Amino acid sequence: MSERAGRLLSRLEGRLDAAGMLVGDAVSDGYAADATARGHRPVAVLRPRGTQDVSAILSAANEIGQPLVVQGGRTGLSGASRPLAGEVSLSLERMSGVESIDVAAQTMIVAAGTPLQVVQQAAEDAGLFFGVDIGARGTATVGGNIGTNAGGIRVLRYGMYRAQVMGLEAVLADGTVLSSLKGLPKDNSGYDLNPLFIGTEGTLGVITRACLKLHPKPKSERNAFIALPSLKAAQELLARLRIGLSGLLSAFEAIFPNVYEGTVAHMGIRPPVEVGAGMYAMVEIQGQSPDQDNERFEAALAEALEEGLATDVVLSSSLREFSGLWAIRDGINEFLFARGESVGFDISVPLSRMQEFLDMAAHAISEIDPDAVSFIFGHLGDGNLHYCMVTEREKEIGEAVFSAIAAVGGGVSAEHGIGTDKRRYLKYARSEAEIVTMRRLKAAFDPNYILNRGRVFEAPVSVGQVERA
Amino acid sequence: MSERAGRLLSRLEGRLDAAGMLVGDAVSDGYAADATARGHRPVAVLRPRGTQDVSAILSAANEIGQPLVVQGGRTGLSGASRPLAGEVSLSLERMSGVESIDVAAQTMIVAAGTPLQVVQQAAEDAGLFFGVDIGARGTATVGGNIGTNAGGIRVLRYGMYRAQVMGLEAVLADGTVLSSLKGLPKDNSGYDLNPLFIGTEGTLGVITRACLKLHPKPKSERNAFIALPSLKAAQELLARLRIGLSGLLSAFEAIFPNVYEGTVAHMGIRPPVEVGAGMYAMVEIQGQSPDQDNERFEAALAEALEEGLATDVVLSSSLREFSGLWAIRDGINEFLFARGESVGFDISVPLSRMQEFLDMAAHAISEIDPDAVSFIFGHLGDGNLHYCMVTEREKEIGEAVFSAIAAVGGGVSAEHGIGTDKRRYLKYARSEAEIVTMRRLKAAFDPNYILNRGRVFEAPVSVGQVERA
Numbered sequence: 030m031s032e033r034a035g036r037l038l039s040r041l042e043g044r045l046d047a048a049g050m051l052v053g054d055a056v057s058d059g060y061a062a063d064a065t066a067r068g069h070r071p072v073a074v075l076r077p078r079g080t081q082d083v084s085a086i087l088s089a090a091n092e093i094g095q096p097l098v099v100q101g102g103r104t105g106l107s108g109a110s111r112p113l114a115g116e117v118s119l120s121l122e123r124m125s126g127v128e129s130i131d132v133a134a135q136t137m138i139v140a141a142g143t144p145l146q147v148v149q150q151a152a153e154d155a156g157l158f159f160g161v162d163i164g165a166r167g168t169a170t171v172g173g174n175i176g177t178n179a180g181g182i183r184v185l186r187y188g189m190y191r192a193q194v195m196g197l198e199a200v201l202a203d204g205t206v207l208s209s210l211k212g213l214p215k216d217n218s219g220y221d222l223n224p225l226f227i228g229t230e231g232t233l234g235v236i237t238r239a240c241l242k243l244h245p246k247p248k249s250e251r252n253a254f255i256a257l258p259s260l261k262a263a264q265e266l267l268a269r270l271r272i273g274l275s276g277l278l279s280a281f282e283a284i285f286p287n288v289y290e291g292t293v294a295h296m297g298i299r300p301p302v303e304v305g306a307g308m309y310a311m312v313e314i315q316g317q318s319p320d321q322d323n324e325r326f327e328a329a330l331a332e333a334l335e336e337g338l339a340t341d342v343v344l345s346s347s348l349r350e351f352s353g354l355w356a357i358r359d360g361i362n363e364f365l366f367a368r369g370e371s372v373g374f375d376i377s378v379p380l381s382r383m384q385e386f387l388d389m390a391a392h393a394i395s396e397i398d399p400d401a402v403s404f405i406f407g408h409l410g411d412g413n414l415h416y417c418m419v420t421e422r423e424k425e426i427g428e429a430v431f432s433a434i435a436a437v438g439g440g441v442s443a444e445h446g447i448g449t450d451k452r453r454y455l456k457y458a459r460s461e462a463e464i465v466t467m468r469r470l471k472a473a474f475d476p477n478y479i480l481n482r483g484r485v486f487e488a489p490v491s492v493g494q495v496e497r498a
Numbered sequence: 499m500s501e502r503a504g505r506l507l508s509r510l511e512g513r514l515d516a517a518g519m520l521v522g523d524a525v526s527d528g529y530a531a532d533a534t535a536r537g538h539r540p541v542a543v544l545r546p547r548g549t550q551d552v553s554a555i556l557s558a559a560n561e562i563g564q565p566l567v568v569q570g571g572r573t574g575l576s577g578a579s580r581p582l583a584g585e586v587s588l589s590l591e592r593m594s595g596v597e598s599i600d601v602a603a604q605t606m607i608v609a610a611g612t613p614l615q616v617v618q619q620a621a622e623d624a625g626l627f628f629g630v631d632i633g634a635r636g637t638a639t640v641g642g643n644i645g646t647n648a649g650g651i652r653v654l655r656y657g658m659y660r661a662q663v664m665g666l667e668a669v670l671a672d673g674t675v676l677s678s679l680k681g682l683p684k685d686n687s688g689y690d691l692n693p694l695f696i697g698t699e700g701t702l703g704v705i706t707r708a709c710l711k712l713h714p715k716p717k718s719e720r721n722a723f724i725a726l727p728s729l730k731a732a733q734e735l736l737a738r739l740r741i742g743l744s745g746l747l748s749a750f751e752a753i754f755p756n757v758y759e760g761t762v763a764h765m766g767i768r769p770p771v772e773v774g775a776g777m778y779a780m781v782e783i784q785g786q787s788p789d790q791d792n793e794r795f796e797a798a799l800a801e802a803l804e805e806g807l808a809t810d811v812v813l814s815s816s817l818r819e820f821s822g823l824w825a826i827r828d829g830i831n832e833f834l835f836a837r838g839e840s841v842g843f844d845i846s847v848p849l850s851r852m853q854e855f856l857d858m859a860a861h862a863i864s865e866i867d868p869d870a871v872s873f874i875f876g877h878l879g880d881g882n883l884h885y886c887m888v889t890e891r892e893k894e895i896g897e898a899v900f901s902a903i904a905a906v907g908g909g910v911s912a913e914h915g916i917g918t919d920k921r922r923y924l925k926y927a928r929s930e931a932e933i934v935t936m937r938r939l940k941a942a943f944d945p946n947y948i949l950n951r952g953r954v955f956e957a958p959v960s961v962g963q964v965e966r967a
Contacts (some may be wrong), residue, residue, distance in 0.1 A: 100672035133737045134881075136848050180684050189684060192661070205931050213846045216909035217660060217697055218927035218935045219916055219954055225548045228686055242947030245744040268602045275714040275786045276745030321790045367693045377682045381604050386885055403771040409600050411684040412603075458687035462674050473942035485688055 033071045033095045034117055040089040041075065048123070049076050060118050061111075064104045065308030065450070068111035071098060071118035078123050080198060080206055080237040086119060087235065087479070090203030094492075095288055096482045098342065099231035101142060103166035106375070107448030109177065109230040109484045116482075121172050124237060127151040136212040141172030141236045146178075148241065157243040160220035162186025164359070172236040178228030180444035183359075185271075185410030186279040186315070189444075190227070191403075197223045201233075202475035214239040225474070229480040230446050233474045247315035249322045252280075252354050253330055256306035256341035260384060266338045267409055268426065273329050274443045277322055280313035282358055283411035288365075290408045292357055295364040299352060303466065304339040310409065311358050349464040361406055363419055372402070373417040374430050377440035380412050386437045391418070393429035397420045415442035429458040447485045455486065502564045503541045503586055503747035509558040510544065517592070518545050529587050529935070530580075533573045533634065534919070537580035540567060540587035547592050548651055549667060549675055549706040551609065555588060556948070557703065558675030563961075565951045568700035570611060570642030573634035573823075573843070576917030578699040578953045585951075590641050595704060596620040604712040605681040612703045614648075617710065619900070626712040629656025633828070641705040642820055647697030649692030649913035651827075654740075654879030655748040655784070656713065658913075664740040666692045670702075671944035681709040700916050701951040702943045716784035721749075721823050722799055724773035725810035729853060732777045735807045736849075736878055739781065742798050746791055749782035750879035751827055757875045761826055764833040770823065771810040779878065780827050834886055840873070843899050846909035849881050849950045855906045859885070861899035867891045882912035902927040916954045924955065 030052075031039075038050060051074040052059075061070040067408055075097075077083045090097050093425075098116040112118060121142035128138040132155055132394070137264050139148055145159075148168040152159040163169060163181040173179075175197070179190045189194070195212040207222055225233050257263050260283070289309040293300045300307070312330075316322035333339040346353040378386045387405075394401050395440070398420045406412035411412050420426050435457040442451050442458075455464060464486060471486075473477070478492040499507075499521075501681075507519060517564040520543040528614075530539040530835070544566075546552045559566050567585040574580070581587060589612035597607040602623055608617055615635040631872075632638060634649040642648075648659045656662070664681040694702050726732050729752070736750050758778040762769045771778070781799075785791035795813070802808040814820040834840055847855045855872075859913070863870050866890045870918055876883035889895050900910055904926040911927075920928055924933060934956060940955075947961040 068545045091587060131848075133733065135740070178686050178690075180686075184684055188661075191690075194656075201935070205935065207931055207935060208929065211848065211907045211934065212907070213848065213881060213909050213912075215653055215877070215882045215912040216649050216846045216927075217649075217911045217913055217915045218846075218909040219924050219933070220939065221647075221660075221693065222932060222935055223694070225691065227690070229689050245741045264602065271604070273786070317742070318790070318794065321787070325787065377521050377685045378689075379600075379682065381600060381679065408684065413684045417761060426550055438680045440680070440682050440687040442686045443682075443684040444686055446686045455688050458685075460677065462676055463678065463691060464688070466670070466674065466676060469942055470689065473938055 030072045031115060033093055036082070037090055037095045037117060038073055040093070041086060043153040044085050044361045045075065045082060046078065048200055049078065049082065051076065057234035059103065060100065060120070062103065063106070063108060063111040064107070065106050066111060067115070068108070069114045071112045071116055074120050076123045079326045080200065083200045083205050083235055083237055084121070084204040087200050087202055090117070090479045091202050091204065094477050094479065096172040096479050098236055099481055101292070102144060102165065102168040104169040104175065105448060107175060107442065107449035108450040109481060110173065110447055111449070113449070113483060116332055117325065119235065121170065123160050128238070130155045131212070132157065134212060137241045137243055138210055139171055139241060140209060140238055141170060143171050145169050145174060152243050153246065156246055156341050158246040159241065160193055160244050161190050163487040171239055174228065175227055175236055175239060176231045177446045179235035180408070180411070180413065182282065182408060183213050184281045184408060185281060186248055193242045194223055194227055195242050196482055197226055198238040199234040201227045202477065203235050208241045208479060211237060221234055228446070228449060232484055233480070235480065245317065249316045250351065251323060251326055251345055251350055252311060253314040253342055253344045254301045254354050255310045255312060255328070255330070256302040256356070257308045257339050258337065259311060259398060260387070261308040262338045263310050264380060264383070266310070266333050270329060274314060274325060277303065277314040277325060278312070280311070282311040283407060283409035284309040284311065284358070284361070285405040288380070288404045291368070292360050292364040295367055296357070296360050301343040301357070302404045306447040311354060345485045365404055371417045371418060371419045372426070374417055374427070375443050375445045376414050376416055376434055377443035378412050378414060378434070379438055382437040383412065384432050386439065391434060392431050393433060394426055395417070397425050397429055401426065411443070427454065434458065449484055450484060499541045502562055503671050505562050506559055506564045506586060507542055509554060509562070511552050512963055514544065514546065514551060516549070518547065528572065529589070531571065531572065532575070532577060532580040534575050534577070535580060537577070538582045538583045538585070540585055543587040543589055545589050545592050545595045549669065550705055552588070552706055553675050554667045555674040556669050556671055557584060557950045558584070559609055560671050560673065561945055563946050563948065565948050568704055568950055569644070570639035571613060571637040573638040574642065574917060575648060575914040576911065577919040578640065578915055578917035578950060580714055580918070582918070582952060588704065590639065597707070599624045600681070601626065603681060606710045606712055607679055608640055608708060608710060609707055612640050614638050614640065614643060617931050621712050622715065625715055627715040628710065629662055630659050633831070640708055640710070641772040644696055644705055644708060645698065646701045647705045647913045649877070649880070649882065651749045651751065651877060654750060655879060659830045662706060662711045663692055663696055664697055664711050666705055667707040668695045668705045671946065671949050679709045697915070697952050699917060701940055702949070706948065712716065714785065714786065718788035719782070719820065719956070720784045720792060720795055720914060721780060721782040721793070721812055722811055722821055723770045723823050723826070724779045724781060724808045725771040726777040726778040726779060726808050728805065732779050733849060733852070733876060735779070738800060741784060743794060746783040746785045746794060747781070748784040749780070751780040752876060752878035753778040753827070754781065754874040757830055757873045761829050761833040764836055765829050767828070768814040770826070780823060781786065834873055837886060841887045841892045841895065842884055843896070844912050844914045845883050845885055845899070845903055846912035847881050847883060847903070848907055852881065852904040855902050855908065858902040858905060859899050862902060863887070863895055866898055870895065871938065880912070896923065913951060918953055921955060
């Protein structure tokens with residue numbers, strides 16, 4: 030353990046309880062990894078029980094200059110919570126629980142270490158609904174979700190996590206506690222400081238509590254699996270449903286043919302819609318008037334079939350069928366995993382230039398690695414594609430894909446963030462002026478770079494690189 | 499003209515065209531005032547034609563240390579765009595126009611000086627809908643709307659202006675141009691810098707262009723005027739309709755009895771619903787399925803009548819009736835104006851504590867000025883009340899109202915912002931730590947305080963007060 034880390038731990042002895050500080054063998058392997066890779070084992074794990082503990086930890090670390098990695102459920106996919114060499118972990122795992130729900134105002138106050146699934150369940154128990162859902166719901170925590178502005182499958186209806194945040198309590202690097210948990214839907218009493226902590230990957234402060242927005246619980250939920258002639262048809266259908274099913278449409282997932290066929294084969298099930306189509310989509314509605322909603326959904330899909338926008342449609346008519354169709358979408362990851370090592374890009378593409386991007390990327394990839402196989406699926410409603418590939422030439426292919434992204438004005442990380450893993454690609458999506466401005470924010474709020482140092486962009490040489498990506 | 503201002507103008511000669519710089523008599527009276535009061539006549543008005551002009555102006559003003567007041571439509575109500583002594587105006591009035599609309603993505607790119615009504619009309623012409631509407635629509639501009647995070651009547655459905663911003667182009671005080679106009683609904687490629695400019699009242703940068711979110715155009719719009727026994731009944735009805743009319747409810751305005759009765763008398767019309775009730779509300783729906791929507795609306799209101807939540811309901815059944823009911827809501831300001839000089843507070847109150855706040859404020863007011871008369875109305879769906887009073891003791895009453903706001907955890911400015919006029923009240927809504935953090939942002943992005951100096955909070959003595967509020 031470094032002298033710095035040692036000084037931090039001595040300073041905090043007595044401030045934290047016995048279970049509040051893990052060192053040596055007590056630091057289990059889990060703390061060293063996020064969902065994609067193993068990093069360094071943190072030299073210690075600090076486990077505050079409340080906001081004042083967090084403030085004391087940050088204030089001491091800031092004075093000493095000890096870098097911290099902020100950890101929630103460690104389900105991140107870009108390295109923001111994966112420890113770099115020499116970091117002490119600040120884990121919010123003991124600050125968990127729903128504190129209160131205001132049913133009339135449709136808000137919830139929750140501690141940052143609470144798993145997403147607990148939030149979803151508490152909303153449901155109160156007759157309400159939480160708008161974000163992601164695969165890691167059982168482990169991913171609210172603080173990490175907000176820090177990475179998590180997205181998921183219903184962004185086109187409810188927005189990203191950013192849109193669920195009515196207020197935050199957060200601690201700045203110097204220990205300053207900012208509390209803004211009033212949950213007022215309309216409040217222009219000075220600057221809104223919450224955005225400093227949303228999607229900034231723990232680099233500007235540590236979120237300790239949040240006031241989240243809830244929605245009316247859907248009385249009807251239904252989905253359909255659709256075969257379509259082409260991506261173009263899927264885009265046209267999406268555009269129509271956004272208008273025609275306005276207020277109902279809650280997901281529009283696109284699945285490219287080889288992914289659909291591979292996944293149903295891997296699952297060993299009968300394909301719900303014909304194989305051999307040009308594109309597949311999984312569409313979901315959520316509404317308040319089951320009969321009327323079903324009528325609108327069926328009419329819209331019948332029209333799509335009639336006009337040739339869709340060639341085959343299966344509509345769920347029971348909860349079992351509903352879950353069965355979702356299982357195919359959810360089964361994609363397992364199919365890809367079984368295919369072997371693949372590299373995945375989580376990209377955001379303007380809808381109007383998606384085909385142009387796909388052609389450009391496919392062409393560039395075939396020049397680099399003619400044997401590369403692409404598996405593409407994602408949240409078409411948000412222009413968010415998960416573009417996965419089996420290839421030996423990951424780095425060159427990454428550059429090629431992101432060059433195509435830059436050419437069409439897309440984003441290099443639609444929902445997974447930059448962390449350490451995608452730092453080198455940031456310049457394909459953001460201008461030098463923007464990156465300099467991000468650094469300016471960092472320098473203003475964390476001048477000693479103690480919080481998630483080296484995430485999003487490299488720390489200046491003066492404060493020391495923790496590790497180069 | 500000060501020596502500083504003179505230097506700025508010389509520096510910009512040749513950079514701006516003939517109409518780009520107004521001095522002396524060419525500076526008309528309009529530039530001196532916002533919607534509430536006359537300030538100082540600016541020593542000059544700079545009228546850039548594009549982003550590069552804005553960058554040149556800011557870069558020069560920053561070097562010279564010349565304070566600028568940023569002006570759009572000058573319809574603000576708190577003094578952010580009302581010139582202080584010695585300021586040069588930076589008016590965006592020549593940077594106007596809708597640049598492009600992407601119908602499939604439901605986005606629009608627009609110059610900052612474009613009036614709101616032009617945005618609304620362009621959206622409508624494209625078969626879409628813009629979610630924010632405020633009374634000053636014909637004059638207020640997009641840049642000012644974003645800078646003040648404008649709200650209005652449909653926040654409970656579409657959110658504040660903040661929720662309409664998909665991207666911004668803005669210029670920092672040092673002339674740095676930040677452009678983020680991709681309009682991607684999902685993009686976590688580094689920090690989102692747009693929030694720096696939303697609701698910060700022109701103090702951190704100058705917005706030059708925006709990518710705005712559009713919505714499906716409603717196929718049905720209908721409203722109802724409702725008499726209710728009490729505020730409590732109105733709150734209960736609101737809570738029910740938010741669930742029962744989810745996806746339809748677009749406005750829920752509360753009007754206190756003396757305001758309703760005074761307004762219809764002032765307008766010389768027959769009251770649409772009975773006088774003598776305990777509370778009045780004006781409710782609007784917007785939907786995509788006229789027959790089904792009307793059915794749901796009528797059923798919900800019939801249920802409210804049956805259960806005694808409402809005592810009288812008038813439902814519009816034509817565009818003319820629809821506009822007639824809105825005219826009453828819109829007629830309130832004229833009634834209040836005719837009543838004579840009044841002081842208005844634009845406050846945000848947690849729904850669950852609204853009655854507590856009203857009782858506390860009424861009690862405090864009666865102690866200070868037993869003759870004070872209150873006129874209360876507002877956007878109940880957002881907890882936003884316009885609390886107006888005829889009184890001679892404005893200052894003490896302001897302190898009393900805001901003390902009550904502080905006690906219930908409300909906001910001192912729900913939608914009008916702080917500007918210069920409400921600086922002294924900011925402390926009732928925000929902690930010292932929050933205000934210090936706002937100043938930290940200001941110092942990081944505008945260290946010479948050239949942009950809207952003294953708005954939101956006072957400038958440090960070191961850079962000089964433009965004028966004390």
